[in-house]
Amino acid sequence: MAMKTKTKKGGTGRNKRNETKLIEDPAKRQVAFSKRRPTLFGMAGDLSALCGVHVAVVVFSRSARGNAYAFGSPSVDAVLRRYHGNVQDDDDHGDDDDDAGALAGLRSELDDTKARVEAEKKRMKKVEANVERAMAARSTALWWQADVEALGAAELPEFETALRRLRDTLLRRVDALQLPLAAAPPAYMNM
Incomplete structure (x- = not known):
């Protein structure tokens, strides 16, 4: 019975290393x-x-x-x-304890921040769901036409902020469109 011999493929893989040498320039x-x-x-x-x-x-x-x-x-x-x-050993261990305490405090702060972020994400999902229900009450696909009466106290500040952003965006767009018109010469001058 013939035995099969394993042959190693000639791939480069991770084992190939660039030669490290001094940069002359x-x-x-x-x-x-x-x-x-x-x-x-x-x-x-x-x-x-x-x-x-x-x-x-x-x-x-x-x-x-x-x-x-x-x-x-x-x-x-x-x-x-x-x-x-x-x-001295006592001083050194004190530094380690201080470092460990500071690290534990930072980890606790990180966990609290993550929890607040998750809570805010959940709150925003509820706000979005309520705005969608208010839009459905008015039978509209435009969020700014949502039924304000159907929104709760938690949704109204978010809705107001979104409306203000929409207004600011529209005003910037109108200004951008009017600027070329103001710079153009009147039509009667193009004779």
């Missing part, structure tokens, strides 16, 4: 550095937020000035003090 190198530095710092910040770790990144430019760029979470100084052992 100093101007192009500086542009590449300037574009990638914020991404590097952003990734370090994401790592700190996702994993709850303290991060410091220091990068030196290869330009003639050799500028130093630094990012730290919570700060470069705090991370370096901890690295050098100048921070």
